[in-house]
Amino acid sequence: MSHPPHHVDIRDVSMRDGLQIEEPIPLSAKLELLAAIAATGVREMEATAFVSPSKVPALADAAQLAAELHNFPGVEFSALVASPNGAKRAIAAGLRSIEFVVSAADGHSRANVGRPSAEAAAQIPEITAIAHDSGVTVEVIIATAWDCPFDGPTDPQRVLDIAAAAVDASADRVAIADTIGTATPRRVSDLIARVRPLIGGIPLGAHFHNTRGAGLASAWAAVVAGVSRLDASVGGLGGCPFAPGASGNIAMEDLVYLLRDSDVHVDVDLDAALAAARVAQEAVGHGLPSSLLRAGDRILG
Amino acid sequence: MSHPPHHVDIRDVSMRDGLQIEEPIPLSAKLELLAAIAATGVREMEATAFVSPSKVPALADAAQLAAELHNFPGVEFSALVASPNGAKRAIAAGLRSIEFVVSAADGHSRANVGRPSAEAAAQIPEITAIAHDSGVTVEVIIATAWDCPFDGPTDPQRVLDIAAAAVDASADRVAIADTIGTATPRRVSDLIARVRPLIGGIPLGAHFHNTRGAGLASAWAAVVAGVSRLDASVGGLGGCPFAPGASGNIAMEDLVYLLRDSDVHVDVDLDAALAAARVAQEAVGHGLPSSLLRAGDRILG
Numbered sequence: 275m276s277h278p279p280h281h282v283d284i285r286d287v288s289m290r291d292g293l294q295i296e297e298p299i300p301l302s303a304k305l306e307l308l309a310a311i312a313a314t315g316v317r318e319m320e321a322t323a324f325v326s327p328s329k330v331p332a333l334a335d336a337a338q339l340a341a342e343l344h345n346f347p348g349v350e351f352s353a354l355v356a357s358p359n360g361a362k363r364a365i366a367a368g369l370r371s372i373e374f375v376v377s378a379a380d381g382h383s384r385a386n387v388g389r390p391s392a393e394a395a396a397q398i399p400e401i402t403a404i405a406h407d408s409g410v411t412v413e414v415i416i417a418t419a420w421d422c423p424f425d426g427p428t429d430p431q432r433v434l435d436i437a438a439a440a441v442d443a444s445a446d447r448v449a450i451a452d453t454i455g456t457a458t459p460r461r462v463s464d465l466i467a468r469v470r471p472l473i474g475g476i477p478l479g480a481h482f483h484n485t486r487g488a489g490l491a492s493a494w495a496a497v498v499a500g501v502s503r504l505d506a507s508v509g510g511l512g513g514c515p516f517a518p519g520a521s522g523n524i525a526m527e528d529l530v531y532l533l534r535d536s537d538v539h540v541d542v543d544l545d546a547a548l549a550a551a552r553v554a555q556e557a558v559g560h561g562l563p564s565s566l567l568r569a570g571d572r573i574l575g
Numbered sequence: 576m577s578h579p580p581h582h583v584d585i586r587d588v589s590m591r592d593g594l595q596i597e598e599p600i601p602l603s604a605k606l607e608l609l610a611a612i613a614a615t616g617v618r619e620m621e622a623t624a625f626v627s628p629s630k631v632p633a634l635a636d637a638a639q640l641a642a643e644l645h646n647f648p649g650v651e652f653s654a655l656v657a658s659p660n661g662a663k664r665a666i667a668a669g670l671r672s673i674e675f676v677v678s679a680a681d682g683h684s685r686a687n688v689g690r691p692s693a694e695a696a697a698q699i700p701e702i703t704a705i706a707h708d709s710g711v712t713v714e715v716i717i718a719t720a721w722d723c724p725f726d727g728p729t730d731p732q733r734v735l736d737i738a739a740a741a742v743d744a745s746a747d748r749v750a751i752a753d754t755i756g757t758a759t760p761r762r763v764s765d766l767i768a769r770v771r772p773l774i775g776g777i778p779l780g781a782h783f784h785n786t787r788g789a790g791l792a793s794a795w796a797a798v799v800a801g802v803s804r805l806d807a808s809v810g811g812l813g814g815c816p817f818a819p820g821a822s823g824n825i826a827m828e829d830l831v832y833l834l835r836d837s838d839v840h841v842d843v844d845l846d847a848a849l850a851a852a853r854v855a856q857e858a859v860g861h862g863l864p865s866s867l868l869r870a871g872d873r874i875l876g
Binding site: 423425426454455456459460461484486487488491493494495521525528531532536564573575 | 579722723724726727728755756757759760761762785786787788789791792794795796822826829832833836837838865866867870873874875876
């Protein structure tokens with residue numbers, strides 16, 4: 275085992291990746307959940323996405339939600355965008371941090387944004403310029419970094435090319451995402467070993483789903499391999515509502531438990547994360563796959 | 576990341592640890608499940624336990640089950656025992672391999688076998704002698720190796736003392752067990768770093784539950800740290816039937832998926848493990864927490 279870092283930055287993605295496939299919930303319920311998550315001490319939250327309301331009806335209230343974010347001054351909020359127009363909308367709504375997602379695989383990129391990966395990646399300079407002109411930071415998220423639901427395994431070179439484009443465009447952060455929850459520790463370590471040196475001093479994040487049970491194992495492998503940022507959602511929100519118990523994003527409380535017991539500091543309080551996960555269950559009206567929510571903490575020494 | 580081994584021996588524990596807290600099922604259903612598991616190619620199976628039938632009614636048919644094991648010549652079967660008398664019963668029933676479980680924590684040891692850890696450990700030489708006199712192999716399993724549900728964290732020295740006693744008594748194998756599913760990768764690596772050199776050339780195994788979501792992460796950490804044997808159950812059988820979705824042992828198919836994608840060879844076929852998990856669900860009459868059972872394999876390259 276290599277040496278894990280002393281601190282990892284956790285971003286809560288419950289409000290965007292967690293809710294996007296759920297039935298739309300009222301803004302008031304969203305704000306209650308957001309407040310519960312903010313109370314965990316988490317420093318960064320992905321608040322919403324500025325994408326097509328018809329494709330993602332659960333996030334159609336992005337601008338209304340953005341108007342409320344000033345009530346949570348301790349949190350840095352970001353929003354996901356998939357086009358220059360989305361970036362402009364996010365900035366106009368007051369966001370100071372955007373994430374531009376580019377699928378490394380053509381199949382997923384076409385399904386998601388209607389164009390192949392290279393065409394999507396070609397927008398990185400424009401999006402970065404739009405953001406930086408307004409003093410807004412940009413994270414480039416490389417989706418389907420390990421596997422695509424249509425194309426199968428992703429050639430790592432595709433990921434490296436997008437990471438290099440992000441560096442060239444002076445993106446502020448890069449993240450690699452296991453969009454469909456297929457990654458495993460060794461594949462994670464191998465890819466990070468190639469991406470990490472390529473992007474120099476730019477912070478590198480990773481995003482995992484627990485779809486095949488290996489989400490936490492992959493997250494730990496990522497931390498050991500040099501990632502300093504991880505995404506998670508309270509309760510493991512983000513699973514498919516039509517497959518009860520199916521796992522979504524890695525659960526915040528399970529991740530915090532693992533990192534705490536590995537002497538890695540995080541800003542998130544475990545008990546508060548469990549409380550927020552219960553609020554999330556109420557908000558979406560069904561059980562969530564989090565393990566800690568069911569089992570509770572261990573007896574500490 | 577250190578260098579994982581090229582092969583890991585997997586023992587299926589569905590028939591014992593997986594079934595012991597379930598409502599008793601008929602011998603015929605057990606044999607159907609056993610046949611499905613044997614068809615995965617797994618080389619070792621924990622078939623049952625020779626313990627008090629009143630305390631573990633689900634395994635009261637241990638001798639009858641043992642009488643059927645000759646029908647599965649490709650598998651090495653073992654049985655768990657908790658006393659010299661249990662060891663004699665297992666050997667009389669035809670088992671050629673026994674596991675003697677010793678809790679490292681006094682609280683769990685008293686609850687489980689009515690005596691403190693040191694008294695239980697003092698039986699290792701007698702049990703080993705009984706077994707070896709009959710040409711039977713003995714594995715010493717150190718339970719509550721990280722945490723006890725009554726005493727909290729386990730002093731690692733307690734684990735080391737039992738491991739040393741196992742070596743002194745010429746036990747054939749040693750395993751460390753995360754009995755209540757609280758272990759995390761770094762605690763796993765730390766303990767194995769101390770146990771592994773102590774037991775010399777004796778094979779070291781590890782046993783994890785996924786209760787707090789970190790089972791696979793811990794298993795991978797164990798493999799990287801020098802464990803050559805892992806336990807698993809099909810479907811993740813072994814969860815509490817009164818807590819739907821609560822995770823039991825790490826799921827065989829999730830483990831095989833993770834190891835396959837990490838270039839670690841195992842004897843278990845993934846599709847056959849998924850089929851066996853479906854048989855297990857039928858046998859116990861409720862859903863099991865396995866992730867692969869829900870999500871399926873990824874598209875391979």
